[in-house]
Amino acid sequence: MQAVQFSGHGDRGVIEYGEYPDLEMGREAVRVDIRAGALNHLDVWTRRGLPGLDLAMPHIPGSDGAGVVVEVGEGVSRFEEGDRVAVSAGINCGDCEFCRHGAPTLCVNFHLLGEHVRGVHAEQAVVHEDNLVSVPEHVDWETAAAAPLVFQTAWRMLVTRAELGPTESVLVLGASGGVGHAAVQIADYVGADVYATASSAEKLDYAEEIGADYTINYETEEFADAIQDLTGKRGVDVVVDHVGAQTWQQSLRSLARGGRLVTCGATTGPSPETDINRIFWNQLEVIGSTMGTPGEVDDVLGLVWDGTFEPRIREVLPMSETARGHELLEEREGFGKVVLKPDSAYNE
Ligand SMILES: [Zn+2]
Numbered sequence: 125m126q127a128v129q130f131s132g133h134g135d136r137g138v139i140e141y142g143e144y145p146d147l148e149m150g151r152e153a154v155r156v157d158i159r160a161g162a163l164n165h166l167d168v169w170t171r172r173g174l175p176g177l178d179l180a181m182p183h184i185p186g187s188d189g190a191g192v193v194v195e196v197g198e199g200v201s202r203f204e205e206g207d208r209v210a211v212s213a214g215i216n217c218g219d220c221e222f223c224r225h226g227a228p229t230l231c232v233n234f235h236l237l238g239e240h241v242r243g244v245h246a247e248q249a250v251v252h253e254d255n256l257v258s259v260p261e262h263v264d265w266e267t268a269a270a271a272p273l274v275f276q277t278a279w280r281m282l283v284t285r286a287e288l289g290p291t292e293s294v295l296v297l298g299a300s301g302g303v304g305h306a307a308v309q310i311a312d313y314v315g316a317d318v319y320a321t322a323s324s325a326e327k328l329d330y331a332e333e334i335g336a337d338y339t340i341n342y343e344t345e346e347f348a349d350a351i352q353d354l355t356g357k358r359g360v361d362v363v364v365d366h367v368g369a370q371t372w373q374q375s376l377r378s379l380a381r382g383g384r385l386v387t388c389g390a391t392t393g394p395s396p397e398t399d400i401n402r403i404f405w406n407q408l409e410v411i412g413s414t415m416g417t418p419g420e421v422d423d424v425l426g427l428v429w430d431g432t433f434e435p436r437i438r439e440v441l442p443m444s445e446t447a448r449g450h451e452l453l454e455e456r457e458g459f460g461k462v463v464l465k466p467d468s469a470y471n472e
Pocket residue numbers: 216217218219220221222223224230231232233234
């Protein structure tokens with residue numbers, strides 16, 4: 125089969141698309157003919173290499189994908205040949221203290237398809253049945269592939285961890301990215317006042333289209349100042365930050381008293397200066413969040429499948445042009461998700 129792969133970490137030049145040995149089945153494994161995958165920033169980090177990440181090479185990246193079941197292994201109970209499925213990338217052990225307390229995303233062995241183990245950006249993937257969710261007939265492959273990672277991440281951040289309420293206000297940073305554009309839609313659905321930042325007028329228009337009430341161009345003004353102006357110096361109840369070092373201080377400064385900063389990533393670096401005085405005096409909460417539980421995945425994807433939420437597609441590329449997809453993410457060009465299709469399925 126043909127697969128996106130790399131044999132060593134590095135710049136976009138390490139990415140290849142070519143022949144890869146057929147994948148072996150295992151107990152409770154499902155073989156899926158992949159019709160579409162989607163890129164996440166995680167794919168860029170994995171390609172560059174992360175401290176402590178020791179991958180079997182060549183590595184197939186990709187945490188998001190969707191397609192048709194073509195073979196089921198012994199013990200598979202939830203799927204059969206011909207089923208339409210999407211991949212949800214989180215893997216937990218089921219056996220540690222945290223799994224046994226019903227908190228799979230806190231699993232001490234938590235890892236992700238595509239990041240720590242072989243991913244799904246290939247003509248076929250073989251994954252455990254627990255990593256699959258059903259996709260209704262009316263949902264197209266691009267939508268099914270683009271939704272799972274970012275929508276479960278944003279849902280857990282806002283609904284479960286930050287417990288955003290309908291009378292509250294929320295600031296979503298980087299509304300043009302995958303998690304950002306999911307967070308804007310979810311915050312709007314909850315009924316909160318939604319503030320969003322992006323880097324261009326066009327991206328801000330998109331943010332408004334999908335539910336932002338107020339938009340801020342962070343290239344032309346300090347977003348914390350803009351929030352102070354827009355809220356009469358009150359600040360917002362919740363900030364969604366996946367940017368990290370570059371935005372941290374302004375995120376704290378954007379919060380109302382008793383506000384919550386919820387983070388799921390640090391694209392610009394993990395070690396910002398922080399302001400402890402502001403945190404204790406204003407009684408702020410800093411909340412971490414990662415991925416989602418199977419129940420959260422079911423809840424949020426149900427709302428994608430019924431059209432309440434819509435992953436925006438930035439571009440659809442053949443898998444042989446995966447490097448171009450990474451460039452779109454790294455250069456922050458465009459809005460929403462980059463979808464990849466196996467070259468053999470690209471023109472279908
Ligand atoms: Zn565990």
